[in-house]
Amino acid sequence: MFKLYLTALKGLAVKETNRYLRIWIQTLVPPVITTSLYFIIFGNLIGKRIGEMGGFSYMEFIVPGLIMMSVITSSYSNVSSSFFSQKFQKNIEELLVAPVPTHIIIWGFVIGGLGRSTLVGILVTIISLLFVPLQVYSWSIVILTFLMTSILFSLAGLLNGIFARSFDDVSIVPTFVLQPLTYLGGVFFAISMLPPFWQIVSQFNPIVYMISGFRFGILGVIDVPILFSVLISIIFVISLYSLNWYLIEKGRGLRS
Amino acid sequence: MTYALEINDLKKVYSGGVEALRGIDLKVEEGDFYALLGPNGAGKSTTIGIVTSLINKTSGNVKVFGYDMDTQLMQAKLQIGLVPQEFNFSPFETVQQIVVNQAGYYGVSRKEALERSEKYLKQSDLWEKKNVQARMLSGGMKRRLMISRALMHEPRLLILDEPTAGVDIELRREMWTFLKELNDNGTTIILTTHYLEEAEMLCRNIGIIQKGQLIEDTSMKSLLAKLQFETIILDIESSGQMPVIKGYESELMDEGSLSVEVGRDQGINELFNQLTEQGIKVLSMRNKSNRLEELFLKLTEETA
Numbered sequence: 387m388f389k390l391y392l393t394a395l396k397g398l399a400v401k402e403t404n405r406y407l408r409i410w411i412q413t414l415v416p417p418v419i420t421t422s423l424y425f426i427i428f429g430n431l432i433g434k435r436i437g438e439m440g441g442f443s444y445m446e447f448i449v450p451g452l453i454m455m456s457v458i459t460s461s462y463s464n465v466s467s468s469f470f471s472q473k474f475q476k477n478i479e480e481l482l483v484a485p486v487p488t489h490i491i492i493w494g495f496v497i498g499g500l501g502r503s504t505l506v507g508i509l510v511t512i513i514s515l516l517f518v519p520l521q522v523y524s525w526s527i528v529i530l531t532f533l534m535t536s537i538l539f540s541l542a543g544l545l546n547g548i549f550a551r552s553f554d555d556v557s558i559v560p561t562f563v564l565q566p567l568t569y570l571g572g573v574f575f576a577i578s579m580l581p582p583f584w585q586i587v588s589q590f591n592p593i594v595y596m597i598s599g600f601r602f603g604i605l606g607v608i609d610v611p612i613l614f615s616v617l618i619s620i621i622f623v624i625s626l627y628s629l630n631w632y633l634i635e636k637g638r639g640l641r642s
Numbered sequence: 643m644t645y646a647l648e649i650n651d652l653k654k655v656y657s658g659g660v661e662a663l664r665g666i667d668l669k670v671e672e673g674d675f676y677a678l679l680g681p682n683g684a685g686k687s688t689t690i691g692i693v694t695s696l697i698n699k700t701s702g703n704v705k706v707f708g709y710d711m712d713t714q715l716m717q718a719k720l721q722i723g724l725v726p727q728e729f730n731f732s733p734f735e736t737v738q739q740i741v742v743n744q745a746g747y748y749g750v751s752r753k754e755a756l757e758r759s760e761k762y763l764k765q766s767d768l769w770e771k772k773n774v775q776a777r778m779l780s781g782g783m784k785r786r787l788m789i790s791r792a793l794m795h796e797p798r799l800l801i802l803d804e805p806t807a808g809v810d811i812e813l814r815r816e817m818w819t820f821l822k823e824l825n826d827n828g829t830t831i832i833l834t835t836h837y838l839e840e841a842e843m844l845c846r847n848i849g850i851i852q853k854g855q856l857i858e859d860t861s862m863k864s865l866l867a868k869l870q871f872e873t874i875i876l877d878i879e880s881s882g883q884m885p886v887i888k889g890y891e892s893e894l895m896d897e898g899s900l901s902v903e904v905g906r907d908q909g910i911n912e913l914f915n916q917l918t919e920q921g922i923k924v925l926s927m928r929n930k931s932n933r934l935e936e937l938f939l940k941l942t943e944e945t946a
Binding site: 387391397408472475477481482483484 | 656657691694695696697698715716717719720722724726728729730731732733734735739742743744745746747748749750751752791
């Protein structure tokens, strides 16, 4: 059965990859344009007046956060919209009738989110190189935090897709939850700059740990200890994975 | 004996409290062509949904070729191919992508799936459309695509839920021929249909579901044997007068059409003799309605 499951995973991964590549104008281009605007407006124009942050120019400081922001948005929206569309068009039934275990279904969608966020991350990084030279402090931490973040938000997107009953439900969470958490997660500022109360509040924002860890990997400066960041990510990944597995296994929103 | 499908005391109560299945027992032998009939809402689609893992059962047991769906779900799923009632493929994928992806979910390698896609798409006359997005296909083509998709992993049991709904007569007959061939080659087929003529033409055995219960499970032959009367319509040369026919229930429908009930053992020779004696010329003759349809209505009315 292992070979069968591997073939099924490959099939689902190819299908998911083809999906976001087929609609590349919607999936790959917008984050590149948005982050380019951020680089121009915040990094280049306003950033010059802000001066240094953590020993780096403001532009250098926001690059890791902006890359992470694109990765988070891409992985989340890829999986949530793909899963919900398949539910809406009923072609999720192709998977449900087939001998495909829930683990394979989850990983198939996560691979889709991971692939798209990798491509977007690379494109945004290339754009950032037009504005500022980038040196990497630790490749292993960059790769680890990127993978953890992408997997985590792919799983979060899957959860959204499972619960969603309309296309509104798919767009509400990114607009009203994900975007505020990302902006408040330290993309444009260091958490240590916040008043003490808001520093405590931000500890409950998982995105703080992702951005902090990734920024550490690139710049070597840190808001939160890296081990703690990785640990928090692992806890979130395991929790979301288990919840998704349980809901799909029970057929939540999939089987009556 | 191992059955292609064995259902024991299957019950389903939906979350709103609707009791869709009230203990279905059904056995379909390997190689059979089985029709599952019933009025709308009787429980046909719920039964098929449970067998194909699209609906959670409340209680009972389902085995597919001996594989218990509670303990050997993956092996059971491998045996089944499903052609659902509604189109359920991605409209933005191409015809070939749809069938190749589906084969992959059953462990068929991409290379093998591409080879099989040629075979099954050619068989259903879709090979020319292999690179066309599914949304561009006509209704009939979409149905054929779903059949091709269901066959890609070469299942031993093919389940078709209303496969010819909305399909024109010519295509429907082509599909019948194709399904007959498939069954002749050893694939067990279970079919739900609203076209009772379809069930009569294709199926050897038949089950009728009514209000969540299987009220009839028998061979098509013995079911049709239950039919005591058959109504025939005679188109006659109009005389404007009602012919006198002894021994038969008859009715003049309009000036040129006569409806006659003929008993199973009665025969029609005597009827023609009487008409000839009265100088009435019979221009043509046809069945009032499908025989199975009459029986189906009778059985479902009895249990209503």
